[in-house]
Amino acid sequence: MPGHRAISKLARPPLSLPKADLSRRPLGQRSHNVFQSRNMAAVVPPVMQGSTGSKGPTAMVFMNMGGPSTTDQVGDFLSRLFADGDLIPLGRLQNYLGPLISRRRTPKIQAQYAAIGGGSPIRRWSEYQCAEMCRILDRVSPQTAPHKPYVAFRYADPLTEEMYARLLDDGFGGGKGGRAVAFTQYPQYSCSTTGSSLNELWKWRMRLEGRRAGVAGPEEGSEVGGGAIRWSVIDRWPVHPGLVDAFARNVEAKLAEYPEERRDKVVLLFSAHSLPMSVVNRGDPYPAEVGATVYAVMQRLGLSNPYRLVWQSQVGPSAWLGAQTSDTVQQYIAKGQTDLVLIPIAFTSDHIETLYELDHEIIGEAGQEGVKRAESLNGSPVFIDALADIAKKHLESGHIASKQMGLRCPGCKSERCLEQKKFFMEQQASL
Numbered sequence: 001m002p003g004h005r006a007i008s009k010l011a012r013p014p015l016s017l018p019k020a021d022l023s024r025r026p027l028g029q030r031s032h033n034v035f036q037s038r039n040m041a042a043v044v045p046p047v048m049q050g051s052t053g054s055k056g057p058t059a060m061v062f063m064n065m066g067g068p069s070t071t072d073q074v075g076d077f078l079s080r081l082f083a084d085g086d087l088i089p090l091g092r093l094q095n096y097l098g099p100l101i102s103r104r105r106t107p108k109i110q111a112q113y114a115a116i117g118g119g120s121p122i123r124r125w126s127e128y129q130c131a132e133m134c135r136i137l138d139r140v141s142p143q144t145a146p147h148k149p150y151v152a153f154r155y156a157d158p159l160t161e162e163m164y165a166r167l168l169d170d171g172f173g174g175g176k177g178g179r180a181v182a183f184t185q186y187p188q189y190s191c192s193t194t195g196s197s198l199n200e201l202w203k204w205r206m207r208l209e210g211r212r213a214g215v216a217g218p219e220e221g222s223e224v225g226g227g228a229i230r231w232s233v234i235d236r237w238p239v240h241p242g243l244v245d246a247f248a249r250n251v252e253a254k255l256a257e258y259p260e261e262r263r264d265k266v267v268l269l270f271s272a273h274s275l276p277m278s279v280v281n282r283g284d285p286y287p288a289e290v291g292a293t294v295y296a297v298m299q300r301l302g303l304s305n306p307y308r309l310v311w312q313s314q315v316g317p318s319a320w321l322g323a324q325t326s327d328t329v330q331q332y333i334a335k336g337q338t339d340l341v342l343i344p345i346a347f348t349s350d351h352i353e354t355l356y357e358l359d360h361e362i363i364g365e366a367g368q369e370g371v372k373r374a375e376s377l378n379g380s381p382v383f384i385d386a387l388a389d390i391a392k393k394h395l396e397s398g399h400i401a402s403k404q405m406g407l408r409c410p411g412c413k414s415e416r417c418l419e420q421k422k423f424f425m426e427q428q429a430s431l
C-alpha cells in the first residue's frame with residue numbers, strides 16, 4: 001500500500017533500559033510500612049544511598065495518560081479512561097455509562113492495538129526517556145542529584161497510586177529526602193490531560209500523606225524528617241527551543257525524502273488530538289498552546305513551506321475542534337495537493353493515534369506516495385536533552401509551577417480543579 005510504513009520497527013524503544021532504576025514492585029509486595037519507616041531514624045531509605053548533592057535526592061515523575069502494553073489490558077485502560085470525569089464528563093451517569101461505553105468499545109480498540117504490534121509503546125518510551133533524562137540531570141545539576149526516574153500514568157500501569165507508594169517506599173516521604181517534581185509529558189496544557197493527571201496526583205497525595213506540610217529539612221534529632229513529599233510541577237513547555245528543534249529536525253528529515261523540485265511546495269499538516277468544543281469553550285489553554293508550538297516550529301524552519309494545524313481522533317457524536325485531519329487530507333488530495341507531511345505535534349512518543357490512525361487509516365487510505373508522516377520524538381537525543389534542560393531550569397527556578405497553573409478556566413466549575421490548584425500553589429512555601 002503506498003505511503004504505508006513498517007509500524008513494528010517504529011514502535012520499538014531500545015531494549016537496553018536501565019533495569020535497576022526501573023524495577024517495579026507490586027503494591028502488595030512492599031517490604032515495610034512506609035509511614036512507620038519514615039519515623040525510624042535508624043532506617044536509611046534506599047534513595048539516600050550514594051552520592052547526594054546538597055539539595056538531592058530528587059524524584060522526577062513523568063506524568064502521562066499511558067496506554068495498554070498488551071491487548072489484554074485494553075479493557076482496563078478504557079474503563080479507567082471513561083471513568084475519568086476530567087476527560088469525559090458524564091455527570092451522575094459516569095459510573096453507569098463509563099463501564100458500558102468502555103465495554104462496547106473494547107473489541108474495536110483491541111483490534112487497533114493488535115494491528116500496531118499488540119500494544120502501546122508509551123510505557124517503554126516513557127521509562128527510557130525519563131531514565132535518560134535523569135542520567136543527564138545527574139551530570140548537569142549535581143546539587144539536586146541523584147535524580148530518580150518514576151512514571152505515573154493516568155489510565156494504565158504504572159498508575160499514580162503505584163508510583164506514589166514507590167516514592168514513599170524509596171524514602172521520599174520525609175525531611176531531606178522529600179523533593180519530587182511532577183513533569184507532565186504533554187507539552188501543551190489541557191485540563192483534560194495534564195489537569196486530570198494533577199487532580200489524580202493531588203487525590204493520592206491526600207489519601208497517602210494527608211494534609212501534612214512538606215518540610216525543607218530533617219526534623220530535629222532525626223535523620224529522616226516527618227514531613228510529606230515536597231512537590232513542584234512542570235506543567236507546560238510548548239515552545240521550549242529544544243522541543244521545537246527536535247520537531248523541526250524530524251520535519252526536515254521527512255522533507256528530504258521528496259525530490260528537490262517538489263520539496264518547498266509540500267504542505268505541512270501539524271496534527272494534534274482534538275478537543276470537544278465544550279472543553280474549548282470552557283477556556284481550555286490547549287488550542288492556543290498547540291498553535292504556539294506549531295508557529296515556533298515553522299519559525300525554526302524559516303517558514304519554508306505552507307502549513308496548517310489540524311485536529312484528529314475525535315470520539316463520539318458531540319462537536320469537536322476542527323478541521324479534522326482525515327477530512328483535510330482527502331480535501332487537499334481532491335484539490336490536487338498530493339504532497340503532504342503529517343506531523344504529530346501534541347504527543348512525545350508513538351501511540352495508537354500515530355501508528356494506527358495516521359499511518360494505517362489516513363495515510364494508508366490516501367494511497368498517495370507523497371503523503372507521509374514525520375517521526376515521533378520517541379528516543380530523539382535532541383528531545384531528551386530538551387527534557388533535561390526544562391527540568392534543570394525548573395529545579396534552579398525555585399518556582400512551584402508556572403503562573404498559568406494557578407488560573408482556572410473561566411468556565412471551570414470543578415471542585416477538584418479548585419482544590420488541586422490551591423494545594424500545588426501552596427507548596428511554594430516548602431521549596
Ligand SMILES: C=CC1=C(C)c2cc3[nH]c(cc4nc(cc5[nH]c(cc1n2)c(C)c5CCC(=O)O)C(CCC(=O)O)=C4C)c(C)c3C=C
Nearest residue numbers: 066067087109120122190192193273275276315346351352
Ligand atoms: C494531547 C493529547 C491528547 C488529548 C488532548 C486528548 C484528549 C481527549 N481524548 C479523549 C478520548 C480518548 N483518547 C484516547 C486515546 C488517546 N488519547 C491520546 C491523547 C490525547 N487525548 C492518546 C495518545 C491516546 C492513545 C494512547 C496510546 O495508544 O498510547 C481514547 C482511547 C482510544 C479510543 O477509544 O479511541 C479515548 C476514548 C477525549 C474525550 C479527550 C478530550 C476531552
Ligand code: FES
Nearest residue numbers: 191408409412417
Ligand atoms: S476545567 Fe480548566 S481549571 Fe478546571
Ligand SMILES: [Fe+2]
Nearest residue numbers: 065273274313
Ligand atoms: Fe485522547
